[in-house]
Every structure is written in C-alpha cells, then in structure tokens.
Amino acid sequence: MTARAGSGTSTLRRLARVGFLLVALGFGAWVVVGQWDEIRAGFARLSWASLALSLVAVLAALCGGMMTWRALLADLGSPLPLRAGARVFFVGQLGKYIPGSLWPVIAQMEMGRELGVPRSRSAAAFFLTLPVQLGSGLVVSGVALLAALPGSVAPYAWVFLLIPVLAVAFEPRVINAVLGFGLRKLRREPLERPLTRRGMLTALGWALLGWIAYGLHLAVIVHDLGSSGFSAVLFSIGAFALSWCLGIMTFVVPAGAGVREVAMVAVLAxxxxxxxxxAAALCSRVVIILGDLLCAGLAGLAARRAEGSRKDHASGKAV
Known part of the structure; x- marks a missing residue:
C-alpha cells in the first residue's frame, strides 16, 4: 500500500512538472510569436557567427545567475551538487515566462524539497537572489555607462538612488534580521544557518560575472547593427544591465516582457x-529565451544521467 502511494505521488509530481513546463513554454512562444515579423527582420541583419557568439555569452550569463543562487543556498545550509542545482534552478526559472512572480520560486521549492532542501530555505535563496542581481546590475550599469558615454546616465539617475539602499541590504546582519522577522510572521521555523558575509560576496561575484556576459551578448548584436569598438562594448554592458534591472522591477508581466525591451530601446538611443x-532588443529577447530552454534541457538531461549512474552503481554493489 505504501509503495503504491509513493508511486502515485511520484507520478503526480512528474505530471505537475510536465504541465508546468508546457505552460511556461507556451507563454515563452507567445512572447516570440506576437512580434515575429519584427524579430525576423532583426535576425536578417545578423550573421550566424554573431548569433552563435551571442548565444554562448547568454549561456555563460545564465550559468552566472545559477551560481549566484547556488552560492546563497549553500551559505544558508543546503549545498547542492552542480548538476542537481542546475536542474532545480534552470527548470524553475522557466516559470518566469508565466504571468506572476511566484512561479519560479514555487517550482524551485518543490524540486528542491525532493533533494532535501527545506521550502523556507529555497524561498530565502530565491528572494535573496533578486536584490543581489538588482544591486550588482545597477552598479555595473552605472560604471559601464559612465565610462562609455557619461551623458547617457542622466535620464536614469533616479534608478541609481537604490544603490545605497541595496548596499545596506547586503549586510548579512540586516538580511538575517529581515528573514527572521518574515519567517516569524509566516509562523515558519527560523533558518538553521544565517547568511554570512563570505556567502554574500561569493554570490555578488558570480552576479557581476553574469552581468558582464549578458552585456557581451548584447555587444555582439549591437556590433552587427552598426555600433562597434571598445566603448560600444562597455555601453552594451551598461545598457543591458540597466534595462534588465528595470524589467526586474516589473513583476506583473512574464519575465519583464515588453518593459525590458522598451527600456533597452531607450537606453540604446x-x-x-x-x-x-x-531589432537589438527583440533579437536579445529571443536569444535569451533560447538560452533558457537550452540550459533547462541540458541541466535536466545531465541530472537524469547522473541519477541513472548512481542507480546502476547501487545495483552493481547489491549484486
């Protein structure tokens, strides 16, 4: 009876995961199809070599985001193996294409629970990743835009007022106090391990590398569309980080759809x-969607192969 119940639960989880993926893929396709003519015209102006380089940079940036989250989760007490962590993060991140802001964290909480990660810890790592990305993104965008074209920062000066606030929030004592207060209000158990300064700095380091990779992906596209040189690369890094941060601030649309593109067009002016x-904004959007799908697929395949190898090893020992 217990075995049957466990099998039924496993089947339900598998069906729920497939349903989640199908819905996420549907909304991702909807974003692309809605502007297909403009996207096709933009891609016609790019070379295949540029598209390949741009995709490689996006994959590197997405891995930087995963390592940011994984560093925070490990510091909170749940270090996950690389393959397992990548699967939880990348598959869960597909939920950002579904309207609403909670789908990614719900998916990560459920998949993490299967690996022994408490739901509260998964939620804490997810919500800590957002301010880390936002704060590091604002710093990168401010420095890069000022270095490349100082006058371009003026229209967005109000955004950079958030940097001092986020700098205070990066202090582990402040973060731990806020997390403890929130968990008490939700009547949840407190976190077993507080966040440390080393863990926060590690996460910030990965986030900074991720922003640079994202900027390089945009720089490749911008190069084909008419702007080249070292200053254009710096400007692209700052422009992408700033437009993404504006998208992060908008939680009601799938993955900031539309907001980031509008901001990017304005910043690239x-x-x-x-x-x-x-064309640059739309092509960037499609390359990132493709990167999300590739990362989720490859991470899921790698984790499945690792699990199969462990089972084969265990059965060999039993024999």
Missing amino acids: PVLDQGSAI
Whole structure:
C-alpha cells in the first residue's frame, strides 16, 4: 500500500512538472510569436557567427545567475551538487515566462524539497537572489555607462538612488534580521544557518560575472547593427544591465516582457537609430529565451544521467 502511494505521488509530481513546463513554454512562444515579423527582420541583419557568439555569452550569463543562487543556498545550509542545482534552478526559472512572480520560486521549492532542501530555505535563496542581481546590475550599469558615454546616465539617475539602499541590504546582519522577522510572521521555523558575509560576496561575484556576459551578448548584436569598438562594448554592458534591472522591477508581466525591451530601446538611443535599437532588443529577447530552454534541457538531461549512474552503481554493489 505504501509503495503504491509513493508511486502515485511520484507520478503526480512528474505530471505537475510536465504541465508546468508546457505552460511556461507556451507563454515563452507567445512572447516570440506576437512580434515575429519584427524579430525576423532583426535576425536578417545578423550573421550566424554573431548569433552563435551571442548565444554562448547568454549561456555563460545564465550559468552566472545559477551560481549566484547556488552560492546563497549553500551559505544558508543546503549545498547542492552542480548538476542537481542546475536542474532545480534552470527548470524553475522557466516559470518566469508565466504571468506572476511566484512561479519560479514555487517550482524551485518543490524540486528542491525532493533533494532535501527545506521550502523556507529555497524561498530565502530565491528572494535573496533578486536584490543581489538588482544591486550588482545597477552598479555595473552605472560604471559601464559612465565610462562609455557619461551623458547617457542622466535620464536614469533616479534608478541609481537604490544603490545605497541595496548596499545596506547586503549586510548579512540586516538580511538575517529581515528573514527572521518574515519567517516569524509566516509562523515558519527560523533558518538553521544565517547568511554570512563570505556567502554574500561569493554570490555578488558570480552576479557581476553574469552581468558582464549578458552585456557581451548584447555587444555582439549591437556590433552587427552598426555600433562597434571598445566603448560600444562597455555601453552594451551598461545598457543591458540597466534595462534588465528595470524589467526586474516589473513583476506583473512574464519575465519583464515588453518593459525590458522598451527600456533597452531607450537606453540604446545614443548609439543606434530607433529601428536598429528595436531589432537589438527583440533579437536579445529571443536569444535569451533560447538560452533558457537550452540550459533547462541540458541541466535536466545531465541530472537524469547522473541519477541513472548512481542507480546502476547501487545495483552493481547489491549484486
């Protein structure tokens, strides 16, 4: 009876996971199909080599985001193996294409629980990742834009007022106090291990590398659309980080859809004409969607192979 119940639960979890993936993929396709003519025109202006380089940079950036989250989760007491952590993070992140802000964390909580990670710890790592990405992204965008084209920062000066606030929030004592207060209000058990300064700095380091990789992916696209040189690379890093941060602040649309593109077109105005800026924003969106799908698929396959190897090893020992 217990075995049957366990098998039924496993089947339900598998079906729920498949349903989650199908819904996420549907919304991701909807984002692309809605602007297909403009996207196709933009891709027609890019070379295959540029698209390949841009995708490689996106994959590196997504891995940086995963390592940011994994560093925070490990510091809180749940170090996950690389393959298992990648599967939880990348598959869960597909939930950002579904309207609403909670789908990724719900998916990560459920998949993490199967690996022994308490739900509260998964939720804490997820919600800590957002301010780490936002704060590091604002720093990167401010420095890069000022270095490349100082006047381009002026229209967005109000955004950078958040940096001092986030700097205070990065202090582990502050974060631990806020987490403890929130868990008490939710009547949940407190976290077993507080966040440390070393863990926060490690997460920030990975986040910074991720932003640089994202900027390089945009720089490759911008190069084909008419703006090249070292200053264009710096500007692309700052422009992408700033537009992404504006998208992070918008939780009601799938993955900031539309908000990030509008912001990117505006930020790119000093280096590209409007048509080229729109093409850059839309092509960037599609390359990132493709990167999300590749990372989720590869991470899931790698984790499944690792699990199969462990089972084969265990059965060999039993024999």
